[in-house]
Amino acid sequence: MDPRFDILPDRKNTNSVKWSVYKPDVLPMWVADMDFRSPEAVLRALQKEVDLGVFGYPDGSDELKDVIVKRMAELYHWVIRPEDVVLISGVVTGLNMVAHLFSKVGGEALVQIPIYPPFLSAPGNAGLSRVDVEMIHQPDGSYDIDFEAFEAAITDRTRVFMLCNPHNPVGRVYRRDELERLAEICLRHNILICSDEIHCDLIFSGYHHVPIATLQPEIAHNTITLMAPSKTYNIPGLECSFAVIPNPELRERFEKAGEGMNSWVNLMGLVAGKAAYQDGQDWLSDLMKYLEGNRDFLFDFVNQHLSGVRMAKPEGTYLGWLDCNDAGIQGSPYEFFLQNAKVALNDGKAFGRGAEGFVRLNFGCPRSMLEDALQRMKQALEQLKQPVQS
Structure with missing residues (x-):
């Protein structure tokens, strides 16, 4: 205890x-x-900001991006650049921004059910149709990916696959071979991968989180990864999340999709996120x-x-x-x-x-x-x- x-x-x-x-x-x-x-480090950093008593428009995003770059390298041997990181107010915001990449052209978004409810609503918010693929519910209560059903659900209208890993609500941490098979299918059908990895730090012994974008450069080029310190350090109310998008063209489209809606991250979120990742x-x-x-x-x-x-x-x-x-x-x-x-x-x-x-x-x-x-x-x-x- x-x-x-x-x-x-x-x-x-x-x-x-x-x-x-x-x-x-x-x-x-x-x-x-x-x-x-x-963590106390987060509380101290926030208190210092409160003691200053001025809460103007925030700067400091570059510092947080540098911390994120270092963290990705240390945890996953994932070499990214600060410019690959786009700060956003929340992962749900990111899901909706990804869906809006295709709002003008329409199409379908693929999700695996059961799934965190915003995955179910984000496609429709952008005018996309949603295609649900049921996971295989095993007798012991665990879930596996139904790869045959997944590929069979793809049509010429499928634009994006919205992945949740670790999976909410079933608690799966997908193995490398599972992610490789999903990614191969998406690459072959020219489908963008949007990977919600907000629970990536909350992994139990015997398991290891693999960001799907780390599998190979072609997959990274075709992936938007969403992460945040919010669940890990219990600061969701401070609204600090980020997307990792190594593909510059895709990153520009993503940022454009959020114009007027995703201006900057909350000042306290920047402070808390940096302190959490550095000292938590x-x-x-x-x-x-x-x-x-x-x-x-x-x-x-x-x-x-x-x-x-x-x-x-x-x-x-x-x-x-x-x-x-x-x-x-x-x-x-x-x-x-x-x-x-x-x-x-x-x-x-x-x-x-x-x-x-x-x-x-x-x-x-x-x-x-x-x-x-x-x-x-x-x-x-x-x-x-x-x-x-x-």
């Missing part, structure tokens, strides 16, 4: 979406927002040990004590994907746990076709909060199975 992560901050009445949407007696285990204080690695290493303990506790509890519920052990992210289809719940599992356990989860139906019987659970929180939520869910399921008294 670690006191930095064991203490639950009181976030009620603090402008927190996570803690304000539901009633006070409901435990919020939904939106991907951890209940941990950010020890904190991150300790965080991952804590999250891995939470993941293992969640996995064991679900499979031992939540009757009829199953889940695969996530390889990355701090999100559990719970299959409740055999739990005997009539209707929505999300509504069931909200009403009967006072636990707010993400409703699986928001993640695409076939996910109606699932819920997503955020285990980026103190262990005590996770235990409380799981005990509530266990009791709700036990009451469900009790015979009705005549």
